[in-house]
Amino acid sequence: MPKPNIIRFWHGLLRLLVTVVVILGIFGLFLWLMGRDPIKSYRDTFRLNLLNPRGLAEVVVRMSPLLLTALGVAIPFRAGLINVGAEGQFMMGALLGTWVALNLPGLSQSLHLLLVILAGMLGGAVWGAIPGALGWANETITTLLLNYLAPLVVGYFVFGPWRAPELAMYPQTPEFPPSARFPMFFPGTRMHLGFFLGLFFLLAYGYLISRSRWGLELRAVGGNPEAARRLGIPVERWIVGAMVLGGALAGLAGIAEVAAIHGRLKMAISPGYGFMGFLVNWLAFANPIGILIMSFLVAFIASSGFTLQLTQRLPYAAVNVLMALILFTVLAKPFAKGVRR
Amino acid sequence: MKRVFLGVLLAAIGGWALAAEPCLVVGMIIGGTKDDAGYNQSQYEALMALKEKMPCVEILFAENVPEGEAEAVLESMIQQGAKLLFPAGFGYMFPALNVAKRHPDVIFMHPGGYMLADNFGTYFSNVQFAYYLLGVAAGLMTKTNKIGFIGGMPIAFVLGNCNAFHLGARAVNPNVTTYFVVTGAWLDRAKEVAATQALIQQGCDVIGSHLDSPIAVAQTCCEAEVFFVGYPSLAVQKFCPEYWITGLGLTWGDFFVEIAQQVLAGTWQPAHVRRGIEAGFITLGEFGPKVPEEVKKVVLEYKARLISGELQPFAGPIRDQAGNVRIPEGTAWGPLDMGKFDWLAEGIVGSPK
Amino acid sequence: MSWFLSWLSGAILYAAPILYPTLGEVVGQRTGMVNLGLEGLMLLGASISFAVSFLTQNAWVGILAAAGAGLTANFVYAWLVVHRNASQLAAGLALMFFGIGMSALIGKPYVGQMAAYLPKYPLLGPKSLVFRYDILVYFAFALAPLVWFFLFRTSFGLKLRAVGESPAIAYAAGVSPAFMRYFAAAFTGVMAAVGGAHLALGIAGTWSEGMTAGRGFIAIALVIFSRWNPLRAIIGALVFGGAVVLQLQLQAQGIGVSAFLMDMIPYVLTVLVLLVWGRGVRYVAPASLGRVYFGTE
Secondary structure (H helix, E strand, O other): OOOOHHHHHHHHHHHHHHHHHHHHHHHHHHHHHOOOOHHHHHHHHHHHHHOOHHHHHHHHHHHHHHHHHHHHHHHHHHOOOOOOOHHHHHHHHHHHHHHHHHHOOOOOHHHHHHHHHHHHHHHHHHHHHHHHHOOOOOHHHHHHHHHHHHHHHHHHHHHOOOOOHHHOOOOEOOOOOHHHOOOEOOOOOOOEHHHHHHHHHHHHHHHHHHHOHHHHHHHHHHHOHHHHHHOOOOHHHHHHHHHHHHHHHHHHHHHHHHHHHHOOOEOOOOOOHHHHHHHHHHHOOOOHHHHHHHHHHHHHHHHHHHHHHHHOOOOOHHHHHHHHHHHHHHHOOOOOOOOOO | OHHHHHHHHHHHHHHHHHOOOOOEEEEEEOOOOOOOOOHHHHHHHHHHHHHHHOOOEEEEEEOOOOHHHHHHHHHHHHHOOOOEEEEOOHHHHHHHHHHHHHOOOOEEEEEOOOOOEOOEEEEEEOHHHHHHHHHHHHHHHOOOOEEEEEEOOOOHHHHHHHHHHHHHHHHHOOOOEEEEEEOOOOOOHHHHHHHHHHHHHHOOOEEEEEOOOOHHHHHHHHHHOOEEEEOOOHHHHHHOHHHEEEEEEEOOOOHHHHHHHHHHHOOOOOOEEEEOHHHOOEEEOOOOOOOOHHHHHHHHHHHHHHHHOOOOOOEEOEEEOOOOEEEOEOOEOOHHHHHHOOOOEOOEEOOOO | OHHHHHHHHHHHHHHHHHHHHHHHHHHHHHOOOOOOOHHHHHHHHHHHHHHHHHHHOOHHHHHHHHHHHHHHHHHHHHHHHHHOOOOHHHHHHHHHHHHHHHHHHHHHHHOOOOOOOOOEEEOOOOOOOOOEEEHHHHHHHHHHHHHHHHHHHOHHHHHHHHHHHOHHHHHHOOOOHHHHHHHHHHHHHHHHHHHHHHHHHHHHOOOOOOOOOOHHHHHHHHHHHOOOOHHHHHHHHHHHHHHHHHHHHHHHOOOOOOHHHHHHHHHHHHHHHHHHOHHHHHHHOOOOOOOOOOOOO
């Protein structure tokens, strides 16, 4: 008899909380191993990144792209696909969104923003569709390849046809017109529309995946494609569709980052948001609430990395090691039953 | 949870009470690492020189800061009391301007920028002018009349350096051709090695570069027994002392101290500060063991003329590769024109894109 | 003609540091394991080889240290995959993060230093400027046919490949999938680390953070490009090495070519290969690639 939903819910929440506590514990252990004072480090990060309104806002700013890229991985994941291409989809979304931002003058902000958002989603969607359509090739590998092509394509445009002439000094596009910039909220912080879009899609995902027929079909494809096919579910179409949707959200993350934070397209727009999104999705087991919590946590860790560089002279590279240790620990499933030892 | 909160509160108060007050909190962010024997290291060293000369100053420092994070890190430094900030990377200009708008009481000094605000100034060395001297040395040392230049990215400062290198060489050796190659990244060792080898295969026997760090170029030149000039660090000499001709070091002099003192005295004014060899912003390195005395003499002569202002490296008429006059006769480009280069001078082989 | 020779000379040199991880990953994937952490392993190899070479002033000790580190690190990956049924991709990414971060920390004190390097031996007589390589370059090209022979002409290789096709059936035939996977992981770890070490000690002569510039991922692409065959991997590596060199040589000759377009070549070629031979790829790839094996052994 399968567990009733309410027990599954609490079980999932408990698992999430345990994961968070374990992660914070590893963080402390790691700091201690690096010769830093863990207590003071925690105090510093809490003080500057959590209890401080501006610091907290910055964590949220870093969390915004993660919400979307994690969704970009979660949706294909539910269909049984592994999308490691969020990095590339991020950049292609930024690329197409930039074209719309720069080449459609004279529009009202709401219309322009809408078009920019759609263009960003389209860019990412196309980049996700390619591996989806190459059905016979393992999508893990094709998405990975496209990750490499994307920055080269962006580089070509940023250095070449789209380069801002007044900035012969530096490869970037001209600045976006104000109508194409994402509005910011809470003056004094950089919280922007991208965060709310992320929340919106997260809610939509949460609702649709478990309570709609589409969600059911998607999960059926992921669970057992043969059975799904026999039930008449168009499996191939769902595979491409899942990649398209995932890519679209990762692409939105990309254009959001550019339109909100940078204001122009340049090469250096993603410090690994695609991979971090994969990590978030993985830690959250594709669960919507989990994605929310884990995006925050990963963003918090990344912010702490900078804070601790200032207060504890901890090299930023340590954050990468930390993420690795967290992932190793979670992967090792120390509390799982039924896993052969 | 409440205990933790109280603990944090007490610790914060305690920490505040116990800490001695520094006379000034100065912060810096760089995009690379502080020991790259290049641009980033020069900024870091200038910062440390400031600390040495003014021990009451507290330093906040972060490296490897991606451009998207710059605003957040700068804000964090301001929170910790920073009143003078050096966002020491070209790509930080716009993020730093944003932060500057929000904090009119904090002074920002940005290297290489081209915008000013009430609390935002820029500074840079007139590298291109000094690079002319390296060109003079190269023109005299080359036996094949082919010299090479490796740039990181085809931006104006890089093209300007290549032009200066070429013009300097042509001033003493009208038959010189300069070959220009771009690696596409400020730091990609493997590509730097391949670029150097490509130039050497073309016949170049003196190599100059504008990268974050010239180490890989120096070592490749060493193996191929080809001369090189160093920029932006003099520390690279030790990687190949035999084939080193000379080089330029970004030394920034006591500039940081000057700025800190201005901030403390309240006399700081926003400006584009551009200084060169004459002010110690750049230092011409000592000569390598294989450089003949006559060459040294000529280079030093040119250096003296540059310092006195008599020498104008970018005096017209100067044509580009297509033959169009870019700097007309009777005019000369000065330090503030260095951002205008999107062309290469006549006699250079390579593409400015 | 000399233009071609100098290009080929450069192509071979730049092929070596990517041939190593490609060979390693070919063997790994032949047992059904996809390892996204090659980049991390290469960086670990580069940083450790440089640091140890600096400290001992002996390049070979550095390379051995790097090989050991790569082996150990990849064993963590293998343990997670084999004994904890972890997702290979997540485990690989964890390894990637680990390698990137750890290498930066290890290499920090050695940035901008000189270490002991590998001596070079000329192929065409002592006076030639081209075709002068260190031993690791020669070894890489000698290793590829050896790996091919091992995989396709020995019974051990057959058993290894069987695990990649179907661990369950291999197990039923008396092969231990766990042992084969650990064996392959050891090889992959050593190869990737040696590739990184060669980049640091044999080509670049320095250490910088992230200096492999994505080669670990390119290697995965090359594994597909070469369709899991070590001999074709040689061609793939040469294509990659050649593209790097070609771009710079064209520039040096004044031919304006966008660096970005040139850099795209290896990836575009791989995607084309997938499209053209695509339908066959499903049958050529080891059938159990990427899947978690919930076996009893």
